[in-house]
Every structure is written in C-alpha cells, then in structure tokens.
Amino acid sequence: MTSHAYNFGFLDEYAKKEVRRAILKAIAIPGYQVPYASREMPMGRGFGTGGLQLTLALIGPDEIVKVIDQGSDDSVNAVNLRQFIEMTCPGVSTTTCTAECTLLQTRHRIPELPLTAEQIIVLQVPYPDPLVVVESSENKRKTMHGEADYSRLLVKLYEDIVKYDEITISHRYPTRINGHYVIDPSPIPRWDVAKLNNSAALLLFGAGREKKIYAVPPHTRAEPLVFSDVPFRVEDFRDEAGQRRVCARCGCANSFLDEFVGDAGNKTYQCSDSDWCDEQLQRAEQVQGVAA
C-alpha cells in the first residue's frame, strides 16, 4: 500500500480534533487526567500509542520531529515510531538534534538540554494515575483527585522512610502540579522530575491503554511529594569513594548516566541522552582542534 492511502498523520481528522480538545482541556486544568477515546493504532498498546496519538494530532507539515526512547534516538521503540511518523506524515522532517526539533516524543526521559518555549514534549505514559497503588477503584480515585486527598500516597512515602530510611521510588515519582493535582510523570527518573517545574516548553502526557491525556503547561509549578523535613533527592551517581561518575564516552559530569555491565562484570557509565553525549563529544573535539 502506498503512503497516500492514509490521511496525513494516520488518524482521521475527527480523531485529531478530539485529541486536540482533550489537550486543550488538559492544559486548562494542569495535572488533571482528561479521558479521551484512545484509537486503535497499528502497534500494540503499551508501545507508546498514547504519546503517538498526541504527536499525530499536533503534527503539521513543517514540523521537525525527534523521537527518543530512554534518551536514545536509536533504540527500537524510537526508530519504529520515527519511521511510522515519516511514513504517515509526508513532508515532516525528523531529527536527532534536541535543539532543532519543534516536537519531541519521548519514552521515560526528558533531554538534558533545557527545552524552549517553541518546543512541545510528548511523554508516553503506561500508568497515568499515581493513586492506583493505594486505591483500586477508579471512582474513588477520581473523588480523591477532586478533593486533592493524597494522604494515602504520603503514607506510602512514610512507610518507605520507616523501612529503608529514605524514599525508594526511583521513577514515576508522584508530583503535584500547580498546587492541586498529583500526576504520575511517566517513568522518568527522579533526575528529570525537576525539569517539569517551571518548564519553558509545554509537556504533554498520553496514556494510550489507559485512555488519559494530561499536561504540565509552561511555567507551571511541579513539586514532588515530600515531607517538609525530608528533602527530595535525585540520583547523585557517586562511586564508592564518593566521587561523581562521568560519562565514559564524552566525559560529561552533569548528565543522567546509564550503567553498562561488561563481559568481565566491569561497569561503565555513559550518558543516557545520546544527543547530549554527541554534542559534548563534538564540543570537546572542537576545543581540542582550536588548541592544536
């Protein structure tokens, strides 16, 4: 089948319209999970269909799209989604450069490079409701959200500190948006939670299987749930000697690192954000070139 057999952006115009309306509502009520009719996509739910529908509803012919999976442009999920967008949106260009893109779809990371007001970031969400761990009834969860009743979530944090002396949530850290709704910011590491706060770019969250869209509008407060006397802590990447680990490839000492275990059981660390790593490498080479 040729590509023009599809509507631009795969979804029909009514579907796009519905998603756009849900997006507008989500922006109007920061952190509120707006239900929408998640369409059947030509890939399994759980492979980023929520994020993809947001992307396809927002995409225009002159868009520059970047897709990442865990910070990388080259992993399977990112490559597949990028190819799907190229196939169904003729005229749209794709890039791996964070600074260049106007629309960025991501799975489980926010790029290291601060995003600008001209950019929109779309996050793929597996579990949109942070309350699901403490309350199984969606009806009750809705009431709890409405009344901003998150005490049971905080009890979970209390129990963590009692048992392990610190909060052990590594990703999907419950975050309060604009002083009311608490969201599940998708499985981004704690490192990225701070980037939600007062972001210049619009952040959109799409859960395809759970049929929910929510947003953190630009310049909106996003505070991780904490106790007043136990500050929020991000990954520090310190080794046994207390030294900050650096990327083995580019030498960057202020990025989120992935751990790689070698054949001999030796561990190396590398930037999770591949574009950031390339940029750092290039810059280092330029500096060296100038010096030579």
Added chain:
Amino acid sequence: MNKILEVRNLGKIYGPGCPQCIDSTGPEADTNLCPHCDSLVAMHGVSFDLFEGEILGIMGESGSGKSTVVNTLYSEQAPSAGEAIFYDPVSAAEGGKSGKQHELFALNAAQQRWLRNHRFGMVYQNPQRGLNFNITAGGNIAERLLMSDLMDYGAIRERAKSLLARTEVLLSRVDDLPKNFSGGMQQRVQIAKALATRPPLLFLDEVTTGLDLSVQARILDLILEIQQELKTSMIVVTHDLGVIRLLTGRAIVMKYGRVIEAGLTDQILEDPQHAYTQRLVASAL
C-alpha cells in the same frame, strides 16, 4: 458548659418511603418496616444535645438505629431528614473566626471530609473498618495526621509513638502490621488513630464488643482516662449496659429507630420508665 453538637429530628428511611411510613412503624407498631411500602425506617425524630467534655450513650438492641445515628453524624451516609449543628470549639479557641458553626448536612463532601479529618474521630467495633491492615500501626496514625495537613516526618513519627505509648501499645511494634496484633491491641491502635488529631468529638461504635472481659475493662479505663485528659466529647454506641454505666453521664435508649427514653444514665438504669428499658435493665446480669 458549651454545646458542641445539636441534633434535631434526625431521620433515615431506606426504600421509597410513603406518607404512612412514620405512623406505621416504631415501638408501638413493634416494627421498623413499613407495611405499606416495605421501606425500612432506620431512625426517625432523633434529637439530642451534646456538651463539651460530655459522654453521651446511645443504647438499644441491634437494628434499633443507634449506629445509623453515628454514621450520619460522621457523614458516612446522608440522613433523609433532620439537621445537626456542630459548634467548633477549636476555631472558637483560635479567636472565633467565621465558620465556627457547621450545619453538618448542608456541607459538601470536601467540607465534610475536612471536619472528619480535623475535628471528628471514629472508633469502629471492627478494627478492619478503622485501620488499614496493609500498612504499619505507625503508618495508620501517620495517615490521619497527613490528612490533617501535618507534613513533617519527624513530627509525625514522634506523635505516632507518643499516641501508641499512651494507648499502651508496645513501642517496639510501631512498625508492625496491625493484622499481626491481638484484637485488643488492634482496638487500642484504632483509638490512637482516632485521637491522633486531638479531635474535640469522638464517636465510639461498640468499641468493646467481642473483646474478652479483662481487655474490655482496660479499653474502657483508657477511654475514661483520655476523656479526663483531653476533655473530648464522646458519643458511645453500645448494647452493653455495663459500658453505658461506666462511661456515660447521659444516655438515650432507642428502639425501632425512635428514642424511647432519654436522661441521666443513673436515672435510666435505676428507674427506667419505658417498658422496653425496664426489660433491658432487668435482663442485665
């Protein structure tokens, strides 16, 4: 003495209800089921006042509507009729700002929840209703404190420990799950949880039923001590005349959803007026 709660003509009918419901039920009709429409008149025309630092007993057989009274006041269910005004002694002490009086049944769900979390406490007969068995004893108390907007981990921890110490739960068990506790201990944790926010009004629904006698006695002692200490107003629902005699200063007797007798506890127990109360007192061992 200041009034803390004023209840007037409280009523609850389960079912469609018809104009004859009220006349054809009650102690005289010897039923609470309306023969015309099969509606259940769980309570009707219940009125009483509660004063600061007072313990009021509600007694009656099962199905007499005594728990319904407490459940509606704790906003677990809405009544079909009547009104209740809560005179907030805490906001009065803080300088009498507006909102000192709360018309309980006119509040929205969020306001009712606020009152439940900040001003009321409830202890159920079955600890499973009052406690979350999947989190620790300390966590249960923390939940209540977090609901009342205390956000300091250290303070929550301290308060949980002191409450459990006060209710004679071993401190070494703060971080154990309540499902591994004995029934009496679960009940004491539940009381600690209810008292966590130092509520001015506490509801106790058959708190000692099902516990053995020595445990019962210790829990009742604890309740009395706490009442002396904190001057908490309490409404005690029970079918146990011993509990009524030990705890309460005033009592009301209910049958088939109606109040058939009300007055000083001593007076009711020594000189019961209504035939049902007479039988109740006479049958007590």
